[in-house]
Amino acid sequence: MGIRTVLIGAGGGSSYFLVGLERLKSREVPPVGIPLAGLLRAHRPEDINVVAVYDVDNSKVGRDMYSIASKLVPASNIPRSLKDIVVSRGLHCGSLGGLNVDATGLEDVIGSPERAFEEFVNQLAKLRPDVIVNVITTEPMRFVDSEGELVRLAPQCALGATLAYAYAAAEYSTKTGNPVAFINLTPPATANSPGVVSAFERAGALVMGDDAATGATPLTADLLEHMAERGRRVLSIAQFNIGGNSDFLSLTEPERNHSKEVTKSSMVSDILGYDAPHYIKPTGYLEPLGDRKFVAMHIEYESFGGFRDEVIVNARINDKSNLAGLMASAIPVAKSLLERGVRGTYATANRFYMKMPGPRGSKNISKIVAYQDLLRELKKLDII
Ligand SMILES: NC(=O)c1ccc[n+]([C@@H]2O[C@H](COP(=O)([O-])OP(=O)(O)OC[C@H]3O[C@@H](n4cnc5c(N)ncnc54)[C@H](O)[C@@H]3O)[C@@H](O)[C@H]2O)c1
Known part of the structure; x- marks a missing residue:
């Protein structure tokens, strides 16, 4: 049917x-x-x-x-x-x-x-x-x-x-x-x-x-879960998204961009249990990238004994x-x-x-x- x-x-x-x-x-x-x-x-x-x-x-x-x-x-x-x-x-x-x-x-x-x-x-x-x-x-x-x-x-x-x-x-x-x-x-x-x-x-x-939830956001959520489960303390999260389609073009408007920022950021404190300083939002439009957006992510964290480490992710992801x-x-x-x-x-x-x-x-x-x-x-x- x-x-x-x-x-x-x-x-x-x-x-x-x-x-x-x-x-x-x-x-x-x-x-x-x-x-x-x-x-x-x-x-x-x-x-x-x-x-x-x-x-x-x-x-x-x-x-x-x-x-x-x-x-x-x-x-x-x-x-x-x-x-x-x-x-x-x-x-x-x-x-x-x-x-x-x-x-x-x-x-x-x-x-x-x-x-x-x-x-x-x-x-x-x-x-x-x-x-x-x-x-x-x-x-x-x-x-x-x-x-x-x-x-x-x-x-x-x-x-x-x-x-x-x-x-x-x-x-x-x-x-x-x-x-x-x-x-x-x-x-x-x-x-x-x-x-x-x-x-x-x-x-x-x-x-x-x-x-x-597609692309970089679920990946960030799962990396944060990994940090939380290992007892590490996340110090900061930066995630940039630059894409070349009309979705990204529309997000160059501040009000529309803010609504994405809200939905992407709600996961940080939910998963970690505290609000680590973060910047997670679509940052720009570059036409030649087309539907395969460029994502860069940086997570800095503290491990056992007060030592610091960081995870860096670079990706090209077909959003659509x-x-x-x-x-x-x-x-x-x-x-x-x-x-x-x-x-x-x-x-x-x-x-x-x-x-x-x-x-x-x-x-x-x-x-x-x-x-x-x-x-x-x-x-x-x-x-x-
Ligand atoms: N991976 C992803 O691409 C992804 C992930 C999460 C959410 N989204 C959301 O999905 C939505 C669509 O993404 P897209 O890449 O297909 O965007 P798009 O810009 O290619 O297409 C959106 C379409 O909606 C039409 N439209 C606008 N207002 C309308 C209305 N009132 N009634 C009917 N149609 C209307 C536009 O004319 C356009 O054809 C966006 O809101 C985006 O934030 C996309």
């Missing part, structure tokens, strides 16, 4: 994901780079069926994913089946403001954010998704404390696009009785907002978030391929969790897949520990 999936954002992450998924389905590539791939029994990555992709960039809306992916993915054989996926217009809510992109949202076409929101929920009701994945441009960080605030402000676009989409997903579930999973791979707080989690509980739906592999794992897991009756949010999965795992206040543990916890829970639920 497949896992009916809607992608929001027709950018690099979605393009790599669709290219990889089609190659996987046609057995052109093995399931490499997908966490849990060989273990998933209830639903597998190959079962994902993308039924719609939304964007607001006028150079993408109305175009097919074959032509979009051909520009964003450095491969000569983009699967031709992507010609069947044509990008639909979503809600803008100012998410691309200041980025020099010609963008039009449904609210601009319809003339009212509230009616555009309703129209979007109606479109979801027709598409009947099981899973909705949010991979839009990073927006400034926002938290929503109460469900009342969400219900009042999200349909007016006053909380930004990610929160409008999250609430639309919950409304779609309420309206149709179809339980949906909303996976937020971007920084604004959905699973970390109590108001959003309670809306999903009430709707009988599931929200997973926030901000996908990592993100796409994570999507291929999180989507079947989310669908299986829904079928097992999991509602609201699910900390055990968030801790593995996300940089800032919800619900708010849940501890950020290393990815190695989170993976073992997730394995145990998914076994209990008969998902793996």
